[in-house]
Amino acid sequence: MVMNSKRVDLPQAGASIEVAxxxxxxxxxxxxxxxYPHGCRSGRCGSCKSRLNSGEVDLREHSRFALSVEEKAEGLILACRAIPKTDATVTWLGGADELADHPRRRLQCSVVGIEDVTHDIKIVRVRPKDGRPASxxxxxxxxxxFxxxxxxxxxxxxPPGADELEFHIRxxxxxxxxxxxxxxxxxxDPVMVEGPFGSSFLREKHAGPILCVAGGSGLAPIKSIVETALARGMRQPIHVYFGVRTxxxxxxxxxxxxxxxxxxxxxFTPVLSDQASGTALRTGYVDAVVAKDLPDLDGWKAYIAGPPPMVEAVMVVATNRRLRVEDMHADVFFTPDEPLASAAAG
Structure with missing residues (x-):
């Protein structure tokens, strides 16, 4: 054992590691x-959210959207922010069979499609130059x-396996x-694509209902999840809510x-937050519409993607309707230059 290192047992990996x-x-x-499931490595996204089964850790600064005060009180940590103070046992959320274990690649690509779909969102399609679909x-x-x-x-x-990659860029x-x-x-134009990253991915072994909530360009990962679920023959109810302003x-x-x-x-339910009249669509905040429509989410899986305030609001609604934290998977779309301290948890 390295001097001053701590032993951390990872039962899902069938391994113990020495943490310097x-x-x-x-x-x-x-x-x-x-x-290990992870995404940003900086305490923003929550992809590495894990349960501290035994031992003690210090947590570096992180976003409250990645790990709330309530979650910390329940024994959850972020592996990318956790420095062991003692030997420990840690499990990531979800079973070992839910790990998306793809080789990370750097792909030289070319832009093959650009489409304006709203006043501030473009769909950009790129194709790997080696002709191999991204995994x-x-x-x-x-x-x-770019x-x-x-x-x-x-x-x-x-969906995975396509010859091109589609990105929605606001x-x-x-x-x-x-x-x-x-x-x-x-x-x-040439494009470098590195990945994949993130743990807010479709759990195909889940047999219960599925809730998908997207805000703005957060529709991108939800589109991939829904199309893949349908193509794979998943027959459970899938409710998609798409929240925008107008x-x-x-x-x-x-x-x-x-x-x-x-x-x-x-x-599929579009929801308009800033258009109270002159429309046949649902209006209000998307979290309130979800709360009205779905009173009990026990046994569901939820996939949430969009701006931090929307994601947080939907997570609160889902938790209040008995959705387990292990069944809640979120992509939080931060502005890249936003200081972490401005969203830090206390």
């Missing part, structure tokens, strides 16, 4: 070749570098990368309504 002084559990696990599980994301732009995280919107006010993509990106912010409505007309287990 000042090292996080995630760092040590990855260095040992263990495919990922529906709901995961990649780190994408020409002359900083690297950003974008979720794949297509123009962020004062966003360096998104503004360049919206203004100068062209067909044929009808001008909606996109792919015809696509989802078309899927719902073919698959009787799929329900």
């Amino acid at each position: 002084l000042g090292q996080t559990i995630l760092e040590a696990a990855l260095a040992s070749g263990i495919a 990922f599980t529906a709901g995961q994301f990649a780190r994408v570098t 020409p002359a732009t900083p690297t950003r995280d974008y979720s794949m919107a297509n 123009r962020v006010p004062d966003g360096v990368a998104s503004n360049l993509i919206h203004s100068v990106l062209d067909l044929g 009808e001008n912010d909606l996109y792919l409505v015809d696509h989802f309504e078309g899927l719902a007309s073919i698959h009787g287990n799929l329900a």
Whole structure:
């Protein structure tokens, strides 16, 4: 044993690791070749949320959206922020059979499609130059570098196995990368795609109902999850809620309504938060609509993707309706330059 190191048992991996002084559990696990679920590695996304079964850890600064005060009180930690103070036993949320274990690759790609779908969202399609489909599980994301732009995280919107990768990119006010993509990106431009990352992916062994809630361009991973679930013959009820401000912010409505007309287990509900009149669609905040429609979520799986306030609100609703934390999978879309301290948990 290395001096001052701590032993951490990882039952799902069938392994014990030595965590050096000042090292996080995630760092040590990855260095040992263990495919520990993770995403951002910076305490923002919650992909590495785990249960501390025994022992003590110090937690570095993290977002309250990744780990709430209530979750900490229940014994949950973030492996990417947790530094063991004692020997410990830790389990990530979900079983070992739910681990999306894909080889991480860096793919040289080319832009093959650009489509304006709303006033501030483009669908960009890229194709790997080696002709090999990217390996990922529906709901995961990649780190994408377009020409002359900083690297950003974008979720794949297509099902796995396709020849192309589809990304939904919203123009962020004062966003360096998104503004360049919206203004100068062209067909044929080179793109570097690294991945996959993230643990908010489709659990195909789950037989109970599924709730999907998307806000804005958070529709991308939800689209991948829904299309994959239907293609794989998952027959349980799938409820999709798409929250935006006004009808001008909606996109792919015809696509989802078309899927719902073919698959009787799929329900698609657009929700408008800032349009109280002049529409036949549901209005209000999407979390309130979910709360009204679904009083009991015991036995469900939930996949939530979008801006932090929306994700947090839906998570509160789901928890109050008996959804277990192990059955809640969220992608939080942070502005890349947002200081972590501004969203830190107490």
